[in-house]
Amino acid sequence: MMTRRETLLGAALTSLVLTAPAFAAAADDIGKLPRQKIDLVAPPFVHAHQQATKEGPKVIEFKMVIQEKEVVIDDDGTKFQAMTFNGSMPGPLMVVHQNDYVELTLVNPASNTMPHNIDFHASTGALGGGALTLINPGEQVVLRFKADRTGVFVYHCAPGGNMIPWHVVSGMNGAIMVLPREGLKDRDGKPLHYDRVYYIGEQDMYVPKDESGKYKTYGSPAESYTDTVEVMRKLIPTHEVFNGRVGALTGKNAMTAKVGETVLIVHSQANRDTRPHLIGGHGDYVWETGKFSNPPETNLETWFIRGGSAGAALYTFKQPGVYAYVNHNLIEAVELGATAHFKVDGTWNDDLMKQVSAPGPIPNAPSN
Template identity: 50%
Template structure:
């Protein structure tokens, strides 16, 4: 096919004249005054962290200039029964797996005190720490996410100040180097931080989006050394467990998978509740393996598959992705009463293991959304 020079020239010009993608209109650039706000003028506040699946008290829209948000994380080596008769020495932030999820706004500063606890200094439960630890914030910039600047031995604490330049949910984890990195991560040394856009969340059309509740699900894979008779081995401390667990880890096949640290944590131990008409923010992290969240009986009304709030969210998803070492976030407005299962839709991990949670929703049932046309009866028995 031959193109006349004038037609060819027009074709070459057309892309340059095409309108900008509407995603450009959806996004808003950060206010230069906020970006350049002086640290010396920032107000300090302290955020009291809570154990997941819950989030600390927080605003959804920033009400002033960037602040310095003080948080404290204590590292605890502890033995936990993760499933009936199965004991693991965990590395837990603030005595929780996953660790707490701080909530700040984009362009705030995070002022962390990281404590490697001992029996004399622990505030949460009991500590028998023997190893050095640190923290790598995927949300931060420089020095291995802070890992290079935060190595602490038992009985020590360290401070780290960093600026939250990117909006979204980001993993953090212990990363002391070499084989210690995966060992600390798969024994529970991970969590997430949520960095909200200063103007709050927006749907795919750019409209403000508020949530009534938020739950944080941390999916954890374990590599438990087992005896020949199928029982799990038990160890005296975190260090003693390590050589055998590293051997299991080299096979890349988890022996146990759970939401929020242990089997039954979010189906039996902790009751998650919501009401019809409420919008719930569902936050998911997996520090070591991919995951595929799904809400049985519901959807992701708006989903940030990579957990990054300055990207346009996807609408109406049935399942979504969490990459290894990453996160996802979704909002859903519950329309029907009942018990919903939120799970990894690799159903083997959900049901043969325990990568699932229940959300109990109270309220009225709407027959116009769903109802039986007839109840079970003999075939043909009309």
């Protein structure tokens, strides 16, 4: 009997054989394109890139190594068996331009215990690449696809069946940004520019507890599977976090900016709906559905990111201070961990806000 992997790969290979002449012609054309190798960086940071380009399409080479590892996800020391792209939750943000070719080398080291693959929501065909990238420990694969539509898109592991949600909520998700070649624009076609870009990946986690209510620990992802699935099926996360753990983007790890700088915030959630909100700020321009071919909405207080998608928002900071960036389901923000901070340097503008009088006793208040 054929395994599921053999069935998937067999169907994909049949498709490739049936269209071999077209693929050969395309390969010849792609072979003439310039190639650029990009070293990915861990979120919330993003690798260097041009916002607009007059150059023609390229083949952009990326490499990601799948890491299965134990991580700590809160200040109480809760341990979690994570599965990750490149060791981070979320995986790195990839940036290309429309009509570039993404060429990813995906590596599953022999030290891992599980098969993995990758499904790009930005790609077309073969289960988003999932049917062509399923690899066992000790294997690697190279996938190439054309980034033919602009926007920010989720990618995630999708090895099949009930393995799919388990791998996704164990950390195997990230995003890719496909910029228009001419750069971002407002609804009137005016160019938009950002001084900094940060990538926030929101993650729901489902950590089993023992009979006494304490979080359980496991020696490997496979060992945690049965208990974790039981928690997952109740659809109530134990943690809802940004970038892999409670407080990952607060305190000394807060994202930084200066008054007058415009920041692009890319926000993804591969599994659950979320509602980003910048306390004390706004979304000057927001691609709520994450697709740059659609005009951005303006001046949003809170925006909606559908589960399984990514969105993008531009904001120019006007006041210094610490801004909380939260999931405005405030229960998830405060109780479960979905809070980040921006630390902004600059000079305060009294015209925008001023404390007219300091806290003090109520004048002429009757005494008790």
